[in-house]
Amino acid sequence: MNDAARSMHQPPAAADLDHRVLREHVASVYAAHTTATCAHIGFAIAIGIFGYLNIDSTHHLLVIGMVAAVVSMNLYALLAPRWTPDVPLSESHHWARRYTWIVTLVSVTTALPCALFLVLIQSPAMTTVVIVVIMVSWTRAIQARWPIKGAMFGCGIPVMGGLILALIWHGGTLHWFLALFSFANLVLTLHEGVKQNKRLTASLMLQFENEMLAAQLRERIAAVERASAEKTRFLAAASHDLRQPMHAIALFGAAMETALHDHPERTNAKRLMRAVDALGASLDTMLDVSHLDAGVVVSEPQALELDALLLVLNQTFTPYAEQKGLQLRIRASGMWVHSDIQLLFRLLSNLVDNALKYTHEGGVSVVARRRGDKVWLEVRDTGVGIAPEQLSRIFEEFYQVDNPGRDRARGLGIGLSIVQRLSHLMSHPIEVHSRPGRGTHFRVVLPQAEAAITAPAELLLDELEMPAHRSLAAPNLPGPVLLIDDEAEIRLAMAALLRAHAVDVVAVTDESHAVEALTHPDAKSLPFSMLLCDYRLADGGDGLEVGLRLLERFQLDIPLLLITGETAPQQLRRAQSWGVPMLFKPVSAAALLQAMAELTSVTGQARIFSPATRYFRDPSPVT
Incomplete structure (x- = not known):
């Protein structure tokens, strides 16, 4: 089957690969074409001079004529149109065939003078010398045509075939030996x-296949990155749109619970708020991933x-374990480690919470062990376990073992994804071992530390406790709050909640109405005590910029608190860089009132709060 027919039976990618390989072969022979042709002209002239000097003078004109014919054919080959890199890939076969015909014609033209010299030379020694010189030159010419098989045969067979026939025709033991030697050399060389x-060909095929695989890999990586970016944008938009009504429901529900x-x-109001808190916790769990991916969480x-x-x-998870009829064993160790207290607490909380969810009998244990200069903090359970083929996937987002029905009581499947992110952030390696039906064993490797002065456990518990679990404490504000x-x-919901806790509110829609409220005579007699502002305002308005402009324009020495459903990483970093505290929707009444109380009681400090994310501290400017 010829090349064209073979290409028709191959898939497009394979046919294109064949064309690319042939193109490289054509480029290779044409790159050496000028040098090889000039060398052949020089060789023809040298043989002609040698023959002119060593044969009878009656044949001199014949020698000159044959040398002239060889030189002319080589000049034609040298000056004929040739392949260039601009030639289309599909024309590679045409140029390969053209090159093959040219070198074949040159070889046929050269074969006659070489054979004639052997017939005319009467000296055995001279004949041997000519044979050796022609073989050396011929072998070099064959090597230059290796990339194109047709050109290699077209260049080699006519010359050596003519020599062999001339030697056989000449007769004699020496000539027959040289003919046999030349034939063997022809076969072995070809x-x-x-x-x-x-x-x-195989080398080029492998090279181009690797390039194609690399290109496909780059395309797939780009596609995955685009899909990831689209997913992030979708989740950010969906999260914001979900958080808006959830925020209103949470505020109205808190106000209703207080009124009733x-x-x-x-x-019933309490039941409603429990449902709202559960949905808010799910949204905050997704927000945790955005926080970590945004780089706004810093390990200290x-x-x-x-x-x-x-x-x-132990105090956090014992009630949950007792509710499920499980044993929670947390063994004291007397050890000190070097870690971030809030991030480590969140990591361990997710591991213990995950263990309790997937354990139906027995219990969960948390044990610390000293190993050299490291501490192994291990969380073991007697739960359902994880199959070996699933171990590599448990840290993926939204992946849950043994929950095909997506039981909401088992969460969203993000907890271990957050564990992995926290592990990388704090440089605490995490290992997992499991046996189906026997339980799972997580190990966090921590650096050991020397004992130091630390806060009492009661203060530590108060620092790590979720705001949603704290009692409502209304802020003591001397004046009203300006809400944008x-x-x-x-x-309406924000005003209802704050007024239910004796906090006066002036609610406006945008910056212009806020200016009117700040310039109103009542604002001079009873100045505002705090500015609450939504991050994303109508018509693309930026709540952060609006709040900062109002504070600067009216020289207000009051706290600014942003409330947002925004989860885009760049927005989180931007707010952090200004040191402006932020609450994420849906905001619980406890979290809102506590944040307001902290901002009014601590002058000059800016903190970032989140109902379910307690590892945000006093932010430093982002460079």
Whole structure:
């Protein structure tokens, strides 16, 4: 089957690969074409001079004529149109065939003078010298045509075939020996040439296949990155759109719960708020991933008494374990580690929470062990276990073992993804071993530290406790709060909640109305005590810029608190760089009132809060 027919039966990628390989072969022979042709002209002239001097003078004109014919054919080959890199890939076969015909014509033209010299030379010694010189030159010419098999045969067979026939015709033992030797040399040289051609072709095929695979890999990586970016944008938009109504529901529900304090319907209000808190916790879990990916969470390691942290962990999860009829064993160790207290607490909380969710009998244990200068903090359970083929996937987002029905009680499947991110952030390697039906064993490797002065366990517990679990404490504000939010429902809900806790509110839609409120006579007699502003305002308005402009324009020495459903990493970093505290929707009443109380009681400090993310501290400017 010829090349064209073979290409028709191959898939497009393979046919294109063949064309690329042939193009490289054509480029290779044409790159050496000028040098090889000039060398052949020089060789023809040298043989002509040698023959002119060593044969009878009656044949001199014949020699000159044949040398002239050889030189003319080589000049034609030298001056004929040739392949260039601009030639289309599809024309590679045409140029390969053209090159083959040219070198074949040159070889046929050369074969006659060489054979004639052997017939005319009467000296055995001279005949041997001519044979050796022609063989050396011929072998070099064959090597230059290795990339194109047809050109290699077209260049080699006519010349050597003519010599062999001339030697046989001449007769005699020496000439027959030289004919046999030349024939063996022809066969072996062409055989080696075929093998070299296969090696060159295979090498080029491998090179181009690797390039194609690399290109495909780059395309797939780009596609995955685009899909990831699209997913991030979708989740950010969906999260923001979900957080807006959830925020209003949470605020209205908190206000209703307060209003129904002594009413029988207060039980239903509490149930409503539990459902709202559960949905808010799911949204905050997704927000944790955005926080970590945004780079706004910074690890601040210090010497930490591990038992104090384990005590908090025990008090946090013991009620949940008892509710499920499980045993929670957390063993004191007396060890100190070098870590970030809030990030480590969050990591361990996720591991213990995950262990309790997937354990139906037995219990969960948390044990610390000293190994050299390291501490192994291990969380073991007697749960369902994880199959070996699933171990590599448990840290993926939204992946859950043994939860095909997506039972909401088991969470979203993000907890271990957050564990892995925290592990990388703090440089605490995490290992996992599991046996289906026997349980799972997680190990966090921590650097050991020397004992140091630390806060009492009670203060540590208060620092790590979720704001949603704290009692409502209304802020003591000397004046009203200025609220800027473009959504009417949010303004009504926020005002209802704050007024239920004796906090006066002036709610406006945008910056121009805020200016009117700040220039109103009532604002001079009773100045505002705080500025609450939604991050994303109508018509692309930026709540951060609006709030900072108002503070500067009216020289206000009051706290600015942003409330947002925004989860885009760049927005989080931007707010952090200004040191402006931020609450993420849906905001619980406890978190809102506590944040307001902290901002009014601590002058000059800016903190970032989150209902379910307690590892945000006083932010430093982002460079």
